[in-house]
Amino acid sequence: MRLTGLRPILVAATLTAVLGTATPAGATTPAVTAQAQAANAAFLAYAPPPAGGAGALCLVDTGVNVNPDTQPGLVSSSAVDGGSGNDVDPDGHGTTMAMIAGAAGHGMIGAWPQIKIVSVRAATTPSPGQEPTFEFNDYTDGMNKCSTLASEYHIHAIDLALSSTIPPSPDQAQSFANAVGVAQGQNVAVLAAAGNQPGAVEEPAAEPGVFAVGASTAQSDALSRGAIGSPCNFSATQGLTFFAPGCGIDEADPFTDEPTCCGNGTSQASAFAAAVLVALMSYDPTLTYTKAEQLLVSTATAGNLNVGAAFEADGLGAIVAQGTANIPKAPAPTAASKPAAPHLSVRSARWDHGVLTLTVSGLAGNELSLELEYPHRRPRHLSTLNTTVTIRTARPRLVLLRVMMGKKQLEGPIAVHPT
Numbered sequence: 001m002r003l004t005g006l007r008p009i010l011v012a013a014t015l016t017a018v019l020g021t022a023t024p025a026g027a028t029t030p031a032v033t034a035q036a037q038a039a040n041a042a043f044l045a046y047a048p049p050p051a052g053g054a055g056a057l058c059l060v061d062t063g064v065n066v067n068p069d070t071q072p073g074l075v076s077s078s079a080v081d082g083g084s085g086n087d088v089d090p091d092g093h094g095t096t097m098a099m100i101a102g103a104a105g106h107g108m109i110g111a112w113p114q115i116k117i118v119s120v121r122a123a124t125t126p127s128p129g130q131e132p133t134f135e136f137n138d139y140t141d142g143m144n145k146c147s148t149l150a151s152e153y154h155i156h157a158i159d160l161a162l163s164s165t166i167p168p169s170p171d172q173a174q175s176f177a178n179a180v181g182v183a184q185g186q187n188v189a190v191l192a193a194a195g196n197q198p199g200a201v202e203e204p205a206a207e208p209g210v211f212a213v214g215a216s217t218a219q220s221d222a223l224s225r226g227a228i229g230s231p232c233n234f235s236a237t238q239g240l241t242f243f244a245p246g247c248g249i250d251e252a253d254p255f256t257d258e259p260t261c262c263g264n265g266t267s268q269a270s271a272f273a274a275a276v277l278v279a280l281m282s283y284d285p286t287l288t289y290t291k292a293e294q295l296l297v298s299t300a301t302a303g304n305l306n307v308g309a310a311f312e313a314d315g316l317g318a319i320v321a322q323g324t325a326n327i328p329k330a331p332a333p334t335a336a337s338k339p340a341a342p343h344l345s346v347r348s349a350r351w352d353h354g355v356l357t358l359t360v361s362g363l364a365g366n367e368l369s370l371e372l373e374y375p376h377r378r379p380r381h382l383s384t385l386n387t388t389v390t391i392r393t394a395r396p397r398l399v400l401l402r403v404m405m406g407k408k409q410l411e412g413p414i415a416v417h418p419t
Contacts, residue, residue, distance in 0.1 A: 028407075029108055029252070029259050031328045035100075035245035035272055036111065038218035041307035043323030044279060045109050055156040055282040056116035057101055057274050058149065058188075060142030061094030062132060062162070063087040063121035067257045069103035069110070070095060070117065075153055079121035080141040088125050088132040092254030093267065097161050099252060100268050101275035107252025107259050111275035114282075118153050120145045123162070136168045136176070139204050143179040143190065150186045156281040156289070158183055159274040160192040160210070161267035164203040173207065180209040189289035191274045193266035195236040202236060211293050213270040215246020216304050233415045235266055242297055244269040244276075244305040248409060261407050262369075276307050283316050342366055342403040342411045351395045351418040358389045358416070360401065367404045371413075372396040 032042040056075065064070055064077060065087045077085030087095045098117045103110035122142035123132040139160055146158045168176060180190050194214040195202030205212035215235040231237050232247035246269030251260045277296060281287045287295075299309035311320050343362040350357050360368060363385070370389065372380040375397050382391065383404065395418065402412035 029105060030250055031109070033109060033250040034218040034409075035249040035268075036109075038216070038245045039272070039276075039305045039307050040301075040309065041111060041276065041305075042327055043311075043320050044112050044276070044307055045105075045323070046326035047112075047114075047279075047283075047319050047323035049114060050279075050282040052282070052285050053154070054112075054114040054116055055278045056118050056153040057271075057278045058118040058120060058146035058153075058155045058158045059094060059097055059101075059271075060120050060122050060139065060146065060158060060160050060162075061097055062089035062092075062123040063094045064098045064117065064119035065092065065095045065254065067095070067254065068106035069108060069252060069257055070098045072104045073102045073113070073115055073117045074098065074119065075116045076118040076149060077121075078119070078145065079125075080138060080145055081121075081124065083121075083125055085119050085121050087254070088121065088123055090131070093161070094119060094121065094123075095254035096251065096263070097159065097267060097271040099254065100249075100263075100271040101159075103252065107257035108250055111272045112279040115275050115278055116153060118146065118149055118155055134162055134164075136164060136166070136172045136203070140172070140175045140179045143176075143183055146188070147179070147182045147186060150183070150188055155186075155188055156278040156292075157189040157191060157274045159270055160190070160204050161270050163193050163195040163205065163266070165195075165197070167203055168207075176204060176207055177209070180207070184209060184289060187289050189274075189277055189293055191270050191277070193270040194240055196234045196266055197236060198234065199236060200238040201240055205236075211273075212240055212242070213266060213273045214240045214243040215264070215266040215269040216243035218245035218248045232264060232266075233413075234264065235269075241303055242273075242300060242305070243303055244273040246272075248413065259407060261404070262402060262409055262413070264413075273305055276305065276310070280310060280314060280316075283311070283319055284314055287314070344368075344401065344403050344411045344414060346401065346414060346416055349399065349416045349418045351393075354392055354394070356389075356391045356393050356396065356399075356418055358391075358399070358401075358418075360387050360389075362411075363387060363403060366410060369402040369404045369412075371400040371402075373398040373400070 102115035122138040192205035215232040247264040251263035342364045347359040400413040
């Protein structure tokens with residue numbers, strides 16, 4: 001199986017994260033991320049330490065590289081093939097998941113910076129110039145590795161953020177179920193990304209006993225319209241009842257640790273939700289994994305993760321209050337610094353003989369960011385100040401449009417299918 005990065009190629013496994021929009025060097029790290037704001041989780045990044053210490057999240061992924069945001073919490077790094085635990089994905093998928101869960105606040109701040117990360121690289125180390133590969137059995141091998149480390153590092157959850165479009169064989173499904181049973185027998189939850197293709201939940205999130213997480217909107221413009229929590233246009237939704245922030249989220253580059261804008265993917269949603277579950281079980285050591293999952297689901301707002309409500313429901317209101325009091329106060333914007341409010345509208349979107357022409361209105365002097373998604377190649381990113389854009393390109397299956405002011409996303413994304 002070939003790891004196909006951030007595009008819906010119908011092969012064995014795909015990285016369920018969509019590339020974010022690059023942000024210029026020197027951009028500031030937000031004290032409260034878009035995802036924390038959307039999930040009522042801002043307090044968690046500033047909460048006091050749990051009395052018994054922080055628990056761990058085991059990431060079965062492409063590995064995790066050490067950078068200023070991962071180094072403080074990365075307590076174990078290994079690989080199912082016995083090699084290095086470094087990230088083998090050229091886009092740094094596993095490293096990004098570790099940062100979403102627990103980045104220390106250098107390039108970004110994670111859901112819970114106190115969390116411990118146990119990284120298990122399940123993807124193969126590729127030959128030079130090749131992508132890493134991932135087989136269904138690697139989910140099982142990765143979970144089994146997590147289980148051998150569970151008591152040593154106080155692992156409370158396993159996150160499987162790599163999704164597959166190919167179902168397992170009966171033998172593979174049984175081995176996977178056995179591994180889930182072993183983990184849950186150690187009071188460890190198993191979460192997985194629901195998949196980045198609209199429709200049914202993908203593997204392994206579709207397997208029994210796995211807590212599937214879909215992606216919902218987090219961008220600040222959606223908050224102003226009361227639209228927080230709408231499923232992201234790429235997320236699996238069929239039969240899915242639980243979502244966490246997964247589009248328009250704040251991230252940092254996994255290699256440079258520079259802040260980036262507008263990451264997208266059910267991978268990010270699952271990593272964020274998994275970190276919250278680990279935090280709950282750390283602050284309340286009496287919780288079983290089933291009770292922790294139930295808390296997340298029962299307190300969700302219209303199916304969307306509500307971290308503050310989950311903590312309150314478990315009698316941890318004091319943690320919410322202390323964390324909230326510790327949130328750094330942002331200076332109030334002056335009238336002169338307030339940008340004009342954009343109202344992005346797509347007038348036309350046409351692809352003809354290798355040329356894509358887009359005409360929009362409502363930029364209000366801001367930058368237009370374009371993300372072109374293709375069936376069988378990496379996304380392409382462009383930005384412009386023009387309201388009419390002409391691009392020579394293969395026909396994209398989807399174009400995502402956003403209005404940007406530097407790092408800040410002011411409007412979007414708006415999904416366009418060129419005619």
